[in-house]
Amino acid sequence: MNLLSINLQGSKVRRKRCWVKEMCFEKGVQFVGIQETKMTHLELFRIKSLWGNYNFDYACSLARGFLGGILSIWDPNSFVKDQIWCGEYYVIVKGKWNHSSEWYFMVNIYGPQHIREKVILWDFLLSFINNNAGRFIFFGDWNEVRQEGDRKGTIFNSQNADRFNSFIEQIDDIPDLRLVALSKRWSDHTPLLVFKERIDYGPQPFKCFNSWKCRNGFDEIVKQSWLRCNQSTRFDMKLKLVKADMKGWIKEVKSAEVSRVVLINSKLEEIDEAIELGSASPECISNRGELMNELLEINRMEDMDLAQKSRVKWGLDGDENSGYFHALLKQRRRSDNIQGILINGEWVVDPSQVKQEFFAFYRDKYLATEAHIEFPVLQPQYVLSLGERNLLENTFTEDEVKSAVWSYILLHTHLFIIR
Incomplete structure (x- = not known):
């Protein structure tokens, strides 16, 4: 494009x-x-x-x-x-x-x-x-x-x-x-x-959602993938194999859940229509409750994924259909996405230079000690003159003490006369 x-x-x-x-x-x-x-x-x-x-x-x-x-x-x-x-x-x-x-x-x-x-x-x-x-x-x-x-x-x-x-x-x-x-x-x-232009910052981290562990077959797919590896297989290759099998497994599971939701909704419509006509049997009503529980369980798994993606407390109880909830997800993706950085006033998007700059920045941060940190010298906005400093440090004279005492007596005598 x-x-x-x-x-x-x-x-x-x-x-x-x-x-x-x-x-x-x-x-x-x-x-x-x-x-x-x-x-x-x-x-x-x-x-x-x-x-x-x-x-x-x-x-x-x-x-x-x-x-x-x-x-x-x-x-x-x-x-x-x-x-x-x-x-x-x-x-x-x-x-x-x-x-x-x-x-x-x-x-x-x-x-x-x-x-x-x-x-x-x-x-x-x-x-x-x-x-x-x-x-x-x-x-x-x-x-x-x-x-x-x-x-x-x-x-x-x-x-x-x-x-x-x-x-x-x-x-x-x-x-x-x-x-x-x-x-x-x-x-x-x-x-x-x-x-x-797609910029390659290296392999993306694999995300395993908590809802996967609650689904049937998760433990079995991990064990089977691990056992299929030979003893001579490198550890990183084993993880790649497990990752590929888990992605294929969750894709099949979610596809089956979508088909199951469609089938449940169609059955619920038939049962509700029979209840309105008064021809529903007790077994039909009991089956409706089981279908509703199964539908709620599938929705609960989807809510767990959304709450984990949002990573905010509001997402635990929020409505996933609202624009505010999806705005939180998109804001998180935008804040986590690094398009480039400024290096010496120049915008750089090359992944190797970006990684090197991040590495140098945090390396200097962790290696810094008090000896390496230069604190700025603060210049006071107002400094007392020599005469003002001497006035504060001088001892009180006898005349100053008498003046203060007589001023206090006259002030309180005046107040007493007024009262």
């Missing part, structure tokens, strides 16, 4: 179209999203000159006057379109990428300027996400920033930024996506290239 997004600020000039075509060819772009095309009517030749050939499919939202206009172009051999939604500020294309069975929603955005229209757009997009299953990729020009440092030349609005950040936090991340800023030549907006 190679995606290019750019605010072109008008597509009528030939050099701009040639520039976009060159970037698509050099970067192997399969999907390009263009904002501010300023096309008031459809021109296939202009779209072809942006893409480079006639092997393309497209979706667009035409400009109103000389402002706006959104255009999405893609290679039909790489991305197969299923459905399109177009609005004044968005173009959404639903389809599937090659070698992927998931639905993808490619959302090309050119955001409005007014905050009220922005909030309406964000609410619509969140509602659209909740009503459609699949992965969402947002790109374009939002006309909004997340923090004050991103705003140049205009006034920063913290309330708008907070609403925008709240909207972004509700959108799921897609792993293995990388973002590269290309050089801007014929536009004052930076073109962005998004591509999917």
Whole structure:
């Protein structure tokens, strides 16, 4: 997946179209999203000159006057379109990428300027996400920033930024996506290239859930896998064999449980219908109780997995169908996922360099002693002068003592007279 997004600020000039075509060819772009095309009517030749050939499919939202206009172009051999939604500020294309069975929603955005229209757009997009299953990729020009440092030349609005950040936090991340800023030549907006690149940080740890131990056959599959290994087999190879057998076993068990749930639900419907008609026998009613217990046991196993994945106390008693519960799971995955780190001000994603930097950081932490730690010298904000210090250290004179005593007597005598 190679995606290019750019605010072109008008597509009528030939050099701009040639520039976009060159970037698509050099970067192997399969999907390009263009904002501010300023096309008031459809021109296939202009779209072809942006893409480079006639092997393309497209979706667009035409400009109103000389402002706006959104255009999405893609290679039909790489991305197969299923459905399109177009609005004044968005173009959404639903389809599937090659070698992927998931639905993808490619959302090309050119955001409005007014905050009220922005909030309406964000609410619509969140509602659209909740009503459609699949992965969402947002790109374009939002006309909004997340923090004050991103705003140049205009006034920063913290309330708008907070609403925008709240909207972004509700959108799921897609792993293995990388973002590269290309050089801007014929536009004052930076073109962005998004591509999917899987970074290998080594073998992933094997997760064994507690619910597996409660299922019948767990101990037997572990013993059989271990006994199948020879004495000459290395220990790590034995663990790999046990891991592969356990994954195959749990996959078969869960598949059987899904089929069993479907069968139980159909039987329960038949029994409930018979009870309503008054033709249910005592054995039928007893069988219903057994089926309900079996269904509850299967659901209990699923709840154990969800609670262990969430790793929060709320998950033990929470509703696994709620958006909040699934947001906790996704937040945990995002926080555990390391995309890269900053080393000397440079963003590094190479796994070997990332691991080396982590190792050096914690090595220095554990080796540090009081002799190695440099504590900063604190400079006091206010220092007493020499005269003030001498005044505090001098002894009281006889006149100072008399003045203090007589002041106390006069004060209390005055209070006594008033009373």
